[in-house]
Amino acid sequence: MKITKIALFGMISLLPLQVIAAGSAEDLARQWCANCHTADGNSSSPLFPRLAGQQAGYIVKQLQALKNHSRSDESAHDYMWGIAATLDDKTIADIAEYFSSQKPLPNTAAVEPGLATQGAQLFRNGNEAKGTPPCMACHGPNGEGSEVGPRLAGQHAAYVEKQLHVFASTQRPSAVEMQAIVKTLDDKEIQALAAYIQALH
Incomplete structure (x- = not known):
């Protein structure tokens, strides 16, 4: 059965914090971030930002803003609000460090x-x-x-x-x-x- 993002958001919001916060930063990135941003942060879809090589401090700031709902991003914000709400400060910092350490690859999509x-x-x-x-x-x-x-x-x-x-x-x-x-x-x-x-x- 196909699971929509709305349904997934609902399931995530019901999970205990410690379930999502368990494991290494790479495990967390692969489990919760890879589906949209890819495991190494070099997202291939223009719907999702590339995170590879991004400053860890910036990623932390954005996840915290999503967590406290001070960042809204139209159709994506409810989904990311749900994800960020399950992450404690250490997990956010670990995920940020993980993506900042990944090698950013060239974006080969055509431009005018x-x-x-x-x-x-x-x-x-x-x-x-x-x-x-x-x-x-x-x-x-x-x-x-x-x-x-x-x-x-x-x-x-x-x-x-x-x-x-x-x-x-x-x-x-x-x-x-x-x-x-x-x-x-x-x-x-x-x-x-x-x-x-x-x-x-």
Whole structure:
């Protein structure tokens, strides 16, 4: 019998915390994360973000935000709220360390060259006339991430585009800086940035 995500969410929410928190970080990642993000964090589906090589601190912050419902992400948030609610702080930290230690692979999905070229200009230089800062100032020259910005390189263009639109809403209220930046971008610029980011490695 096919199990829907809604049904799975219901089953997960009924499981005791200690059941999900048992085992190594790799065991947990394979059991609870691999179905969407793959075991090594190099998700092949644009519906799910790539986690391989992401800063552990950023993953922790996002899981905690999902756990306390301060991050909402449209259709996915109920499912991830359910997953995160079952994880204690140590388990969250262990899973974050596991994915941060995985090797990020190049994203080989096709991108439109013209869009990627425009995105490169915005990513590296911003647009002073519109008040758009260069993305590399926080995310690193190759999108590898820094102390103030998560890794972006190789992330799915569709996911990046979706999240940039989410920043423009009230679904991620803690990201004040990104909310202000996204307001300087039009839809074509968002698409261009997403295409360039996906091609980075």
